[in-house]
Amino acid sequence: MSDLGWIDAVVAAARPQVMGALLRYFRDLDTAEEAFQEACLRALKTWPQNGPPRDAAAWLILVGRNAAMDDVRKRAKQTQLPDEAELSDLDDAEASMADRLDGDHYRDDILRLLFICCHPELPSTQQIALALRIVCGLSVAQIARAFLVSEAAMEQRITRAKARVGNAKMAFETPGAPERAERLATVAAMVYLTFNEGYSANQAEAEARAPLAEEAIRLVRLLLRLFPTEPEIMGLTALMQLQQSRARARFDKDGNIVLLEDQDRSLWSKGRIAEGLALIDKAMRHRRPGPYQIQAAIAALHAQARQAKDTDWKQIDLLYANLERLQPSPVVTLNRAVAVSKVSGPQAALEMIEPLGSRLQGYFYFHGVKGALLQQLERADEAREAFGRAIALANTPAEAAHIRQHLDRLSS
Amino acid sequence: MLYAILCYNSEDAVGSWSKEYHAQTMERLLTVHDKLAKQGRLGPVARLLPTTAATTLRKGREEMVIDGPFAETKEQLLGFYIVDCASLEAALDVAKDLAKANPGTGSYEIRPVAQMHESHLPAEKKPAA
Numbered sequence: 453m454s455d456l457g458w459i460d461a462v463v464a465a466a467r468p469q470v471m472g473a474l475l476r477y478f479r480d481l482d483t484a485e486e487a488f489q490e491a492c493l494r495a496l497k498t499w500p501q502n503g504p505p506r507d508a509a510a511w512l513i514l515v516g517r518n519a520a521m522d523d524v525r526k527r528a529k530q531t532q533l534p535d536e537a538e539l540s541d542l543d544d545a546e547a548s549m550a551d552r553l554d555g556d557h558y559r560d561d562i563l564r565l566l567f568i569c570c571h572p573e574l575p576s577t578q579q580i581a582l583a584l585r586i587v588c589g590l591s592v593a594q595i596a597r598a599f600l601v602s603e604a605a606m607e608q609r610i611t612r613a614k615a616r617v618g619n620a621k622m623a624f625e626t627p628g629a630p631e632r633a634e635r636l637a638t639v640a641a642m643v644y645l646t647f648n649e650g651y652s653a654n655q656a657e658a659e660a661r662a663p664l665a666e667e668a669i670r671l672v673r674l675l676l677r678l679f680p681t682e683p684e685i686m687g688l689t690a691l692m693q694l695q696q697s698r699a700r701a702r703f704d705k706d707g708n709i710v711l712l713e714d715q716d717r718s719l720w721s722k723g724r725i726a727e728g729l730a731l732i733d734k735a736m737r738h739r740r741p742g743p744y745q746i747q748a749a750i751a752a753l754h755a756q757a758r759q760a761k762d763t764d765w766k767q768i769d770l771l772y773a774n775l776e777r778l779q780p781s782p783v784v785t786l787n788r789a790v791a792v793s794k795v796s797g798p799q800a801a802l803e804m805i806e807p808l809g810s811r812l813q814g815y816f817y818f819h820g821v822k823g824a825l826l827q828q829l830e831r832a833d834e835a836r837e838a839f840g841r842a843i844a845l846a847n848t849p850a851e852a853a854h855i856r857q858h859l860d861r862l863s864s
Numbered sequence: 865m866l867y868a869i870l871c872y873n874s875e876d877a878v879g880s881w882s883k884e885y886h887a888q889t890m891e892r893l894l895t896v897h898d899k900l901a902k903q904g905r906l907g908p909v910a911r912l913l914p915t916t917a918a919t920t921l922r923k924g925r926e927e928m929v930i931d932g933p934f935a936e937t938k939e940q941l942l943g944f945y946i947v948d949c950a951s952l953e954a955a956l957d958v959a960k961d962l963a964k965a966n967p968g969t970g971s972y973e974i975r976p977v978a979q980m981h982e983s984h985l986p987a988e989k990k991p992a993a
Contacts, residue, residue: 458967460885465877670879
């Protein structure tokens with residue numbers, strides 16, 4: 453990369469705000485994207501000579517808007533006069549730009565931009581793809597690679613998703629506080645899904661999918677900057693950083709999964725852990741616990757244990773108990789059972805998960821945990837059976853290989 | 865005289881650096897650091913976590929704890945150097961070297977240090993490099 457790498461970074465950083473504002477002006481995603489493209493081209497031409505403008509986002513918004521308006525005028529000469537209702541805010545002059553960019557305006561712009569990607573009729577993978585394209589500015593090829601599909605297939609998916617979003621009625625008025633909170637929760641969930649798409653992968657895929665986790669972390673930081681006093685957003689940022697801190701330790705050199713307790717902790721990223729711990733500390737002060745904060749607190753306890761045997765399982769069990777109360781789900785209970793097995797032994801944990809069998813029958817991890825507990829109780833035949841089911845349900849070869857290691861140990 | 869060189873930049877932009885650009889920039893900066901260290905002029909150097917990790921305590925009859933940095937600004941304080949310089953001119957030279965190693969947006973504020981506490985953190989409390 454040349455010395456001009458900083459321009460790419462400045463443009464990428466400004467993108468959500470600029471796209472959000474352009475969408476508000478033009479009320480059409482394609483027009484907003486074209487305007488943004490044009491603004492970027494002009495930035496590449498002028499910034500290297502003149503240096504960066506003091507406010508890159510404002511510069512890009514203004515240039516993009518003017519370029520798109522020129523374009524609309526040219527087209528209008530060929531066809532018909534533009535519908536004024538379609539082009540809002542045409543009359544305002546540059547002087548009012550500063551006001552427009554101040555305060556809550558751009559916060560709602562960015563939130564809206566993210567929120568329209570979360571259209572409830574879109575399957576979650578399409579929501580993610582759309583957000584990566586529109587908000588993060590990843591190319592279709594980059595997104596296709598991360599989702600392990602062909603570029604043509606991804607192009608088609610994104611086009612369809614855009615059409616669907618375009619047909620839906622978008623709310624452009626400033627949202628009220630309850631509506632803003634709802635949008636934020638929806639967007640936060642989508643960002644966490646994006647992160648998980650990049651995280652739960654085997655090693656071969658991990659490299660291709662790594663950009664998903666990276667972009668998700670950029671997005672959650674953006675959300676936190678827009679909503680700096682929201683403890684759940686602090687919690688989510690902390691959770692993602694703490695989980696991502698272990699990325700380098702999750703696979704051995706043969707590409708096999710390395711479980712948390714067996715990971716080489718010197719490979720964990722100290723910078724990410726420091727940020728995660730600082731944020732969870734801040735969030736806790738608000739005394740408004742939520743699922744992201746609790747999960748982050750659990751991840752923090754793992755991050756603070758120098759060795760696996762130093763892990764504060766008792767505290768983790770308590771945190772899971774809180775999470776169960778706040779967000780009851782068989783998967784949470786299953787996770788808690790792992791902590792219970794460390795505190796009270798495998799029998800207590802097994803009793804805890806047995807009632808979950810009917811609901812988690814098709815869940816790989818359920819049979820894996822059950823097998824491990826049975827193995828500890830030296831009920832080898834039942835353990836073998838549970839592991840067998842887990843292998844049949846495994847999502848990735850690495851998961852299956854991991855269970856096979858357990859089976860090997862049982863038969864040796 | 866000791867000078868503080870305070871590094872301001874848009875943390876959004878710095879957060880958007882590609883891995884390669886980050887690595888290249890760090891390498892260029894390290895060359896500047898090494899030169900100063902060899903001359904025995906480099907004091908504490910710190911890179912701060914993002915302002916989202918910041919908390920502000922506002923003094924008053926009742927102290928107020930606020931999430932976030934002290935002021936909302938377009939460019940944020942991201943880190944600082946303490947460097948021993950013979951003159952403002954020399955301090956500006958250091959800042960220019962840093963700017964050359966890390967071009968683009970941002971600024972360096974050069975502030976003479978009035979006083980510095982002599983104590984040092986015990987080795988095990990020092991943050992990891």
